Amino acid sequence: MDLTWHWNILRILFLKGFIPTVKLVPIAMFLALLVGVVGGSLRVLRIPVLNHLLGIYAYVMRGVPTILLMFICYFVLPTGRNPMNAAILALVLSNGAYMMEIVRGGLEAIDRGQHDAAKAVAMNFWQSIRYIILPQAVLLVLPALVGQLVLLIKVTALASVIGYVELTKMALNLNGSTMSPLPIFFYSGCFYFVVCHSLKWVADRCERITKERIMGKAPIHGLA
Amino acid sequence: MHFEFHVLAKHYPVLLKGLVVTIEYTLICLVTSLCFGTFIAILRTFRIRLLDFLLIAYINIGREVPLLVQLYFIFFGLPALGISLSTPVAAVLAITLNEGAFIAEIVRGGIQSISRGQWEAARSVSMNRVQAVRHIILPQALNKVIPSLVGHTSYILKDTAILTVIAVDEITSAAGYINDMTLSSLTAFGSAAAMYVALFWVLQHVGSRVERAFRYGEVLKWT
């Protein structure tokens, strides 16, 4: 097994595997974020029936394995048996639930005093959300959101089971034709590892920077 | 598409067998992951630089490569090295290595959060490192991270679903089988989803009982 063979494997994995994986991510992330922000904001408002329904949605998504969700989206839900659509739907549903809880946590973590102070400087509801609450919530949950991005990338591997050809599926195919599982799955693992590890590094830096900026939020210094 | 109860009535034995298999794998992997993860975390307390480097590499790889890829690597790759593993062993190994990395980090966080004073106190009653970890540090660390660990059990449950790709007859495989046979997708996969949610519910309840026991047991055990 010479260098050209390895290079070819890497090339195929990258072009026919990694690229399709990457294609899934922005759409799924954007939609999941949308679900998260809307859902999280709605949950904070505590509208009676809606809050419970969203709670059930979050609970079910925590309980149902993502691989099963992929099957459900492919076979049961009206996605036209399109692997890409089904995969994106599954990713959005499952990650969206986690995003929703993250956003909700961020919004609820904002100290009550901030709402008071915003009102005291004559902001109405939307102004206080826009200038005071939301900026702080976003800074607070940014690390968690990047963490969700990492999870999303890992979970795209499951799209392989419903026939979407991404990195893992490509590796399977290559293994089928060349019967050299060790280098093939090792290289696939490397792709995932490099991407996820870099993102984690970004998330850590984000967290450190925001901790420095938001340090001492609503401080009650001086109380011994 | 609608839920077809008659299909469920006819094929539920398959699902039940899958349920049993899922529960078996979940419990076994739970034990192995917890033990292995804790073991790794303990190894890290020895602070041997080379070992630490390898352990950190393992933890990062275990957490950042998808379980599916790790499973394929073990299931297809190890036989190529001459190591032949039965399917169950490969399955448990993959999940253990994957979840073990997460658990190692959780336990390590717990150990790190134990104040230096505890180490010094253990030293001062002439315990060596191993004894200190065993009698003083680890119990406190585990106590602190029980909530996180309990939370993690549901991830292990969900991981068992991935075993369907290596033909383990757990719930998801059973649902797949019913779907192939009857084309009644909602029935098949809907029932499977319901079973997982039910199992998740059970895990949550048992988990909070365990958490509660540790929270109050702490006072009784260690004073």
Place this chain on the structure above:
Amino acid sequence: MADVIISVDQLVKRFGALTVLDRVSFELHRQEVVVICGPSGSGKSTFIRCLNGLEASDAGTIRFNGTVVTRKNFHEIRKHIGMVFQAFNLFPHLTVLENATISPIKILNRPKDEVIREVTALFEMVGLSDKIHFRPYQLSGGQQQRVAIVRALALKPDLLLFDEPTSALDPEMIKGVLDVMRDLAKNGMTMIVVTHEMGFAKEVADRIAFFNKGNFVEIKEPRGFFENPENEETRRFLGQILHP
């Protein structure tokens, strides 16, 4: 007699079964400084929070500059009332300068340069001109509270409300904040201050009020308040608070 800026008539506020404000009536005149003191849980914080609508009352009327205050015009009214909180509540994601200028610029739509000029002058007045580009967490408690005062002043309010402004401060920082408040009073600002700082009250207040169990018990000019409290409750409270 100076005209009335804010008047309260039979104000009632309940939290569940508990009546926190029990038919409170009160009048404040322009340029008047009133200090409200009283035991914890008496309702005095709730009272001033009702004045700018942070708490909604269950019954009674509040009139500000002659207009009845309702749920609909609260944030209009708040453009003329400033508030300083016990916990400062500065906006942590903004600089000190931005904390004070954000509302005049974005909410009151005043021209940016003018606002920055005026606010910078205010910061100079309270002795923080070298800190205006810092973030709140970089300042001490006393400095943060002074920023909070400037933030309230930036709206050019007709009335300033203070809710225990020095209770969360270390002792050595209290004086700095009280000095600023004293200057404001001397320059004619209308103020209601909820506080336990009796020295400040004696020196600065036009009237001192004792608030207990949901209503005003006694309101008098400082001398009469300290030397001749009419009420038994007032006397007991003064006894506790003046002899720590």
